[in-house]
Amino acid sequence: MSSQDAKVEFHERAREFEETFGGADFFEDGFIQVLERLFTLSALMLGEDVAERSFDSMVQAGFSRREGSWREILEEDYNGIYSETRLGTLVHDLSAYADYGIVLASCRSDEHRAELLGGQIEAAKQYLSLLPVELWHLQDQHLVRILEKAIARWKVEQGEQINAHELALLSGKALQTVKNNLGAKGKPIQGNQHQIEAKVALAWLQDQRGFKSSIWRQQQDEDVPSDLEVDMGExxxxxxxxxxxxxxxxxxxxxxxxxxxxxxxxxxxxxxxxxxxxxxxxxxxxxxxxxxxxxxxxxxxxxxxxxxxxxxxxxxxxxx
Incomplete structure (x- = not known):
C-alpha cells in the first residue's frame, strides 16, 4: 500500500470508527458495573457513609463537577464516560485499534506511535489482570471484550500465539465456529483451541469478510493535508x-x-x-x-x- 493510499484508508477508517463508536456496543455499562462492585466492597470495608463521600469526591473530580452524587453524575454524563475518564479514553482508542487496525492519536514518528500503542496495550493488560472478570460476571461486557480483542490483535502482530477465544474475537465469528475450523490436516486453521500460531491466525483472518488488517504502521501523521494552493500568509x-x-x-x-x-x-x-x-x-x-x-x-x-x-x-x- 502506497503512503497516499494508506493516508486515504486511514481517514476512511477513522471516519467510520467515529461514526459508529458507541452506536451498538456500550462499554459504559461495564464501567459502571465495575464501579458499583468497587463501591460495595468499599462500603463493606470502610462503611457506607465513608464510601459514599469518597466515591462522590472521586467521580466529581473525574468529570470536573463541583456537586452531585457519583451515581447521578454517571447517569447524567453517561455519554461522556469515554472522554472524561482515563479508562474511557483507553477503551475509545483501543476500540479503533481492535476493530480498524489504526492509532487515532497523532504521533511525531513511527517509533512514537509504536511506543504509544504498546503502552496502551500494557495498560489494558494490567486492568484486566486486576479485574475479577469471572467472579463479577463480566465476561460478556463489551468493556472486557474490546480490551481482549485489542490485546489479541497486538499478540498476532507481535508473532505470539493466540487461542480460539481470541481468534473468535478478532474474526467476529462464534467461538464454536472457530473451534469447528480448528484441527490438523484438512482444516482451515492449523492448531488447537489453546494454541494457534500468529501467522496461521493472520492468514485465516485475512480471508474473513469484515476483518481489517492493521495499517497503523503505514500511517503518516506528520503529513498534514494541504489546503488550497493559495497564498495563506503566515x-x-x-x-x-x-x-x-x-x-x-x-x-x-x-x-x-x-x-x-x-x-x-x-x-x-x-x-x-x-x-x-x-x-x-x-x-x-x-x-x-x-x-x-x-x-x-x-x-x-x-x-x-x-x-x-x-x-x-x-x-x-x-x-x-
Whole structure:
C-alpha cells in the first residue's frame, strides 16, 4: 500500500470508527458495573457513609463537577464516560485499534506511535489482570471484550500465539465456529483451541469478510493535508478533534483554556500560549463545550493549517 493510499484508508477508517463508536456496543455499562462492585466492597470495608463521600469526591473530580452524587453524575454524563475518564479514553482508542487496525492519536514518528500503542496495550493488560472478570460476571461486557480483542490483535502482530477465544474475537465469528475450523490436516486453521500460531491466525483472518488488517504502521501523521494552493500568509497548525472540530479561541471556560496532559489539567488565559502548549504535546488534549452545554475532553487526531490572521480575528471576536 502506497503512503497516499494508506493516508486515504486511514481517514476512511477513522471516519467510520467515529461514526459508529458507541452506536451498538456500550462499554459504559461495564464501567459502571465495575464501579458499583468497587463501591460495595468499599462500603463493606470502610462503611457506607465513608464510601459514599469518597466515591462522590472521586467521580466529581473525574468529570470536573463541583456537586452531585457519583451515581447521578454517571447517569447524567453517561455519554461522556469515554472522554472524561482515563479508562474511557483507553477503551475509545483501543476500540479503533481492535476493530480498524489504526492509532487515532497523532504521533511525531513511527517509533512514537509504536511506543504509544504498546503502552496502551500494557495498560489494558494490567486492568484486566486486576479485574475479577469471572467472579463479577463480566465476561460478556463489551468493556472486557474490546480490551481482549485489542490485546489479541497486538499478540498476532507481535508473532505470539493466540487461542480460539481470541481468534473468535478478532474474526467476529462464534467461538464454536472457530473451534469447528480448528484441527490438523484438512482444516482451515492449523492448531488447537489453546494454541494457534500468529501467522496461521493472520492468514485465516485475512480471508474473513469484515476483518481489517492493521495499517497503523503505514500511517503518516506528520503529513498534514494541504489546503488550497493559495497564498495563506503566515499560518498556524491547530489540532483537530475526531469529530472535525478544532481548537479555536472560542473554547474558553471561565476565562481560561483547559489543556490536559496525562490527566493533569492546565489553565491558560491566552489562546496563543495555549495553542503553543498543545503543539508541544505528543497527543494534544483540551476541553470544549458540547451542544448540550457540558464540557468534555477531546484529543487531537490531526492538524489543520489556518491563516494566523483568521485565528487572530476569531480571537478578537471571542474577546481573547
Amino acid at each position: 499560518v498556524a497548525f491547530v489540532p483537530v478533534a475526531p469529530d472535525g472540530s478544532i481548537f479555536h479561541p472560542g473554547v474558553k471556560r471561565d476565562g481560561n483554556y483547559l489543556i490536559d496532559e496525562k490527566g493533569r489539567e492546565e489553565r491558560l488565559a491566552d489562546y496563543w500560549q495555549a495553542l503553543h502548549r498543545l503543539q508541544s504535546m505528543h497527543v494534544p488534549e483540551w476541553r470544549r463545550p458540547t451542544a448540550g452545554g457540558s464540557w468534555t475532553r477531546v484529543r487531537g487526531v490531526d492538524w489543520k493549517r489556518l491563516p494566523v490572521e483568521e485565528l487572530k480575528q476569531l480571537s478578537h471576536d471571542s474577546g481573547s
